[in-house]
Amino acid sequence: MAVTTTIPWDRVRRAGSKLTTPLHPDDYLRLVNPLWTSRELRGRVEKVVPETEDAATLVIRPGWGWRWDHRPGQYIGIGIAVDGKYQWRSYSVSSPTKQGRTIAITVRAMPEGLLSSHLVNGLEPGTIVRLAAPEGDFTLPDPPPARMLFLVGGSGITPVMSMLRTLDRRGTLGPGGPDVVLHYSSTTPERMIFRDELVRLEEAHEGFSLHQLHTDTDGMLDLADLDAVCPDWRQRETWACGPSPMLDAITAHYAEAGLEEQLHVERFSLELGGGGGEGGTLTFRNSGRTVEVDGATTLLEAGEQAGVGMPYGCRMGICHTCTVTLVSGSVRDLRNGDELGQPHEQIQTCVTAAAGDCTLDI
């Protein structure tokens, strides 16, 4: 459903801004309809569908500027105002690609997670939320490999669901298409998100088999049993998503077998593997504050501790809400150890630390 645009909207908008300067036409139009702006990506919550007792799917209609280019398995940022303040989190898209004019994310309310509880229980249809463009490399290749294995725990099912639904939609699950095995661990059957749909998919498609494991009664998956569950797992490209201990075990198991190459892992927490920066004196130019930081504290945390009104979003390097200009000095990206130090480089403060003295434009 490619939308062919014949009207050069950018030119129209530029012309319109002659009338609205110093604002943009979108700044006025969004007051007519909140989705009529591309200054910030927005969406309207159309439906909140309960999935289990503590999980729900939010069906969101994005506004202007949404590019409809998400790949199955990617996540998006969602920002909602809580007590007047925008809070950001990232969730995997659970809907397949190219489905109508909405996207869906599935959220499980975490015991300590105020925001996730609010999303699951407190969000009225019609609420306007902020969105951040899709990101992530935990995706379904196109064309998909001939044999695939998904190892999923709990709400880790959401990105996998988007992949399965996309395969189903394209009619490629089953004979002729890839052969897919899904091993899905959950504490109880009731807490299993998308259980009914997965069972239906398995019944409809010969090439898709589902293994359910209820860990409350049957215990966790012992990877030594993988040979029994899926004897040809060594020949399958594998996607794993779930709690950190499970992913650590899977990563170790694949490393032992020398099969890291064919394993894709999605973690829902920031992994800082790049080593620290060196630390130094951090200067916030506009607010005139300075603070000594070590090489492990992110610039965002340092700024917040110093009382600077730092913008922030997902706090895991996804949404780019926290981006500010690095005036001088250099910083280290804590995810991969890259040093960033171009003059006036835009840096994400939530995943970078000082590598020597540096100055930020905020």
Place this chain on the structure above:
Amino acid sequence: MAISDVKEYTHLSAEEVEQLGRELDAIRQEVEESRDAGDAAYINRIIRVQRGLAAGGRVAMLASAYSKRAGRPALVAGAAMLGIAKILENMEIGHNVMHGQWDWMNDPEIHSSNWEWDTAQPAEQWKHSHNYIHHQFTNVLGHDNDIGYGILRMAREQKWHPMNLGQPVYNALLASLFQWGVALHDLDIERIRKGEKDPQEMKRQLRQILRKGRNQVLKDYVVYPALSGPAWRSTLKANMSANVARNLWSYVIIFCGHFPDGALHFTEEELEDETRAEWYLRQMLGSANFEGGRTLHILSGSLGYQIEHHLFPDLPSNRYPEIAVKVRALCEKYDIPYTIGPLHQQYGQALRTIIKLSVPNGWTSSDQPEPPSPVRDRRRRSDAERPSRRPELGGWSRSRERSAG
């Protein structure tokens, strides 16, 4: 003379001054911790009303241009709506957003780092000349360029010059062309004249002003008149009226902030080793409030609460009324003057000072409670000569490094 020698403070011990500072810090903390969805709704509502008025005003003018039935009433209504929209945008929205009053919402569309306002001065230069220079060095002679804006002699301590005889005329010109006066403010023409300004920085600033000013002029005096067809002249006049109304109004409000009789001037020596509590005290003694209803205060960008604004420039403006009650109580408790009066009285006093100070000091009597310190010739300072900045004033940026990079 240190700040503790100013007559209004002398009855306070150093410990009492610090105690007052702690009480003011507590007020700040209380507001910071209670900011919530209600405050966010306030600024969003003001923005909605302001944009509605701006759009409504433009449409009314176009309707008057193309429909005989709408005619003149629509034109007048359009100009009035546009004028009020510009006033709201500059005063209650732009000025306050650029102070960082709404940064806590974490909303990139209402943030001090990228707000650009509907007036000729580029936001970045405003944040320097106003947030930093004026708010940190409030009423310190030779430091605060807002004492007379380099055009008027507003303190007896400033040396008289025959040029000052023209003050009533300069004042009238400044009032009607206020947005252009503000636009040139950060350039610091005095330092350019004396050849002290870095030519590169000057060029950069001029380019910024020209670009912003051009867009503003094009919009009000070319594009909308052109859209009005044969009625272009009426639209142009209506837009000009809206701009002049905004200029006059913001001029009056701003002159009521620090020029009424009760607002004191300070000398450079008072900045030395100034503590945070002493900085609070200087803000309280250097600023003046005026009385009025809710609408008047909103149209004034909450600058009728000038004292509260100077104490807490980055707290949301809708909280100033409740803060004012507490600040006033503190002033009574510590026996510190709290300058306030009706708008016409405050402006009248400022105007009287403009006229009196156009002639040498000896010809007129001072209206200020404090006998002025001796006259001195003070030049304007550059940033390099100023103490480093206080963090609570809201952001500003100096992009020389940016353009050099």
